[in-house]
Amino acid sequence: MGDAAIATSDLTKHYGKVAALEALDLEVTRGEIFGFLGPNGSGKTTTIRLLLGLIRPTRGTATVLGIPASDVAEAHRHLGYVPGEVALWPQLTGHEVLRLLGNATGWVDTDFRAELVERFHFDPSARVRSLSKGNRQKLALVAALMGRPDVLLLDEPTAGLDPLMEEQFQIVARDAAARGQTIFLSSHILDEVQDLCDRVGILRAGRLVEVAALDELRRISTTIVEAVFDGAPPVLDGVPGVTAVGPMAGVPGGIRIILAGEPDALVRRLAEHHVVRLHTVEPSLEEIFLTYY
Ligand SMILES: Nc1ncnc2c1ncn2[C@@H]1O[C@H](COP(=O)(O)OP(=O)(O)OP(=O)(O)O)[C@@H](O)[C@H]1O
Numbered sequence: 001m002g003d004a005a006i007a008t009s010d011l012t013k014h015y016g017k018v019a020a021l022e023a024l025d026l027e028v029t030r031g032e033i034f035g036f037l038g039p040n041g042s043g044k045t046t047t048i049r050l051l052l053g054l055i056r057p058t059r060g061t062a063t064v065l066g067i068p069a070s071d072v073a074e075a076h077r078h079l080g081y082v083p084g085e086v087a088l089w090p091q092l093t094g095h096e097v098l099r100l101l102g103n104a105t106g107w108v109d110t111d112f113r114a115e116l117v118e119r120f121h122f123d124p125s126a127r128v129r130s131l132s133k134g135n136r137q138k139l140a141l142v143a144a145l146m147g148r149p150d151v152l153l154l155d156e157p158t159a160g161l162d163p164l165m166e167e168q169f170q171i172v173a174r175d176a177a178a179r180g181q182t183i184f185l186s187s188h189i190l191d192e193v194q195d196l197c198d199r200v201g202i203l204r205a206g207r208l209v210e211v212a213a214l215d216e217l218r219r220i221s222t223t224i225v226e227a228v229f230d231g232a233p234p235v236l237d238g239v240p241g242v243t244a245v246g247p248m249a250g251v252p253g254g255i256r257i258i259l260a261g262e263p264d265a266l267v268r269r270l271a272e273h274h275v276v277r278l279h280t281v282e283p284s285l286e287e288i289f290l291t292y293y
Helices: 044-051 072-078 094-105 110-119 133-145 163-178 190-196 214-220 264-270 285-290
Strands: 004-015 018-029 033-037 059-064 079-082 151-155 182-187 199-204 207-213 222-229 242-247 254-260 275-281
Touching (some): 004 044, 004 182, 018 044, 018 182, 033 163, 044 059, 044 182, 072 079, 079 133, 094 110, 110 163, 133 151, 133 163, 163 182, 199 214
Parallel strands (some): 033 182, 033 199, 079 151, 151 182
Antiparallel strands (some): 004 059, 222 254, 222 275, 242 254
């Protein structure tokens, strides 16, 4: 059955004339945190729903731990899921929802469930209908995580969470991956993916345009280096990797350098002068992402 936690081959979903997903070939390794990035309408939710067996593909196949996604009863024994739109029984309390979903999936680590409720500052006594979007999201996260499933399919899981809760999510996600659980995380919040994922796939209009390790993405992209000198800045003509140099507005002796690839040659050159301040700005995934569009 191989090492793949998730594997798709030619996975395609058409809605009439709309190609929501076109010929997706993807493999996600066990224990990996995989970021699935794309703008609205690019096919992220469609992919997750195909993996869950909630919809049938027009063509192609999807497996979870080697189990066909269409074998829902078997595949879901290994799956946890946070939908993009959390819809739960409005009249039940958080407690009741967790108990119900726990019974449905079988095994629940109750200590871990309590820990999650605590971590996310979730009040399980409130009724679902009274919960804010963020609190419904927390409930869905606790429900998905509490059984420690082998594979977690999370559709924009931190939408509606404040930054502190997002941080808690990152801690929990890293823990899960360290235990060997696999996380498939769709997002258009690029920063979240940047901190968390090993690899990312970039989806555009239903097609996967790139799969890359984050390191790799950074390597092919540019870095901005700002340096301030005691005296006149050096001339950087011909330094390998330097693609542009300009003054830093309002900072005497300051220059802004656009660097592609390794900084080694530039650093050596700068070190021949008296550097009083040095600042590098890594491109955000958003900037990298935009270069694909
Ligand atoms: N049930 C459906 N019937 C018709 N078209 C659909 C259906 N579900 C999705 N689509 C279309 O398929 C495309 C992909 O939608 P999908 O929801 O997968 O995108 P997404 O990347 O998850 O977007 P978002 O970030 O907005 O959730 C869109 O053009 C959407 O309008």
